Amino acid sequence: MTPFVKAFFDEATFTVSYLVRDPKGSACAIIDSVLDFDHASGRTDTTSADKIIQFVKDNDLAVDWILESHVHADHLSAAPYLQEALGGKIGIGSNITMVQDTFGKVFNEGTEFQRDGSQFDALFEQGDSFHIGQLRGDVMHTPGHTPACMTYVIGDAAFVGDTLFMPDFGTARCDFPGGSSEMLFQSIQSILALPDETRIFVGHDYKAPGRDEFAWETTVGEQKALNVHIGKGRPIEDFVEMRDARDATLAMPRLILPSLQVNMRAGQMPEPDADGDVFLKIPINKI
Ligand SMILES: [Fe+2]
Numbered sequence: 581m582t583p584f585v586k587a588f589f590d591e592a593t594f595t596v597s598y599l600v601r602d603p604k605g606s607a608c609a610i611i612d613s614v615l616d617f618d619h620a621s622g623r624t625d626t627t628s629a630d631k632i633i634q635f636v637k638d639n640d641l642a643v644d645w646i647l648e649s650h651v652h653a654d655h656l657s658a659a660p661y662l663q664e665a666l667g668g669k670i671g672i673g674s675n676i677t678m679v680q681d682t683f684g685k686v687f688n689e690g691t692e693f694q695r696d697g698s699q700f701d702a703l704f705e706q707g708d709s710f711h712i713g714q715l716r717g718d719v720m721h722t723p724g725h726t727p728a729c730m731t732y733v734i735g736d737a738a739f740v741g742d743t744l745f746m747p748d749f750g751t752a753r754c755d756f757p758g759g760s761s762e763m764l765f766q767s768i769q770s771i772l773a774l775p776d777e778t779r780i781f782v783g784h785d786y787k788a789p790g791r792d793e794f795a796w797e798t799t800v801g802e803q804k805a806l807n808v809h810i811g812k813g814r815p816i817e818d819f820v821e822m823r824d825a826r827d828a829t830l831a832m833p834r835l836i837l838p839s840l841q842v843n844m845r846a847g848q849m850p851e852p853d854a855d856g857d858v859f860l861k862i863p864i865n866k867i
Contacts, residue, residue, distance in 0.1 A: 607713025649741025724764020
């Protein structure tokens with residue numbers, strides 16, 4: 581089946597959110613939403629999420645799922661805001677518990693921060709499936725960028741999160757805690773084992789040198805032939821050497837500290853203090 585896919589691009593964080601719709605009905609899923617956040621002022625804004633809500637309402641759609649490909653380190657998730665407005669279940673990979681454990685320590689969270697994934701409505705394992713109306717989604721565990729990364733294969737479309745980017749840009753970094761370039765290589769092989777005509781929708785686009793337009797849709801066949809990091813059957817040793825060397829030069833994402841604290845809670849802010857005020861932490865020399 582060929583789902584209808586609508587992309588929403590957030591130029592502030594280079595994130596692509598997707599709305600995936602059952603072509604035979606009104607059911608849909610939202611993947612990797614964005615809550616706008618101004619780091620300097622600490623203010624949130626719902627302009628990006630409101631565009632998705634408007635689209636759902638304009639088209640009389642029913643949201644079955646609000647999915648996260650992983651715990652993002654570069655933008656905040658709008659999943660709870662969307663759920664409040666539209667319903668649907670929030671799902672992520674079951675290895676979220678590892679991510680919660682790691683960053684629960686980094687941010688010195690108390691025992692009130694549960695590390696069992698219970699903030700989410702569904703925790704997916706490799707091989708699980710789910711439905712968007714009549715449309716079936718299959719879950720692939722594709723770790724490497726983070727330990728909890730999932731690829732959602734829905735009809736002929738694969739939502740790969742931060743594993744592969746556009747062929748001219750390459751692949752995602754693997755230097756966050758629990759990341760591994762060897763694991764990413766293996767995960768990408770399982771994505772590239774899908775049929776060549778499978779549509780691939782990537783989680784970010786930063787434009788590549790020589791390309792003026794943002795882009796987010798490609799195919800398995802194009803990735804195999806053209807991906808600058810992993811195409812043409814590049815051997816694992818070459819890939820790992822290239823990836824690790826490149827990662828050593830990358831700065832931390834601008835929003836990593838707020839993003840992790842919010843996204844490991846399924847997009848919820850930490851509990852307010854006695855006055856009802858909400859704070860995020862800045863751990864010093866920890867990341
Ligand atoms: Fe990411």
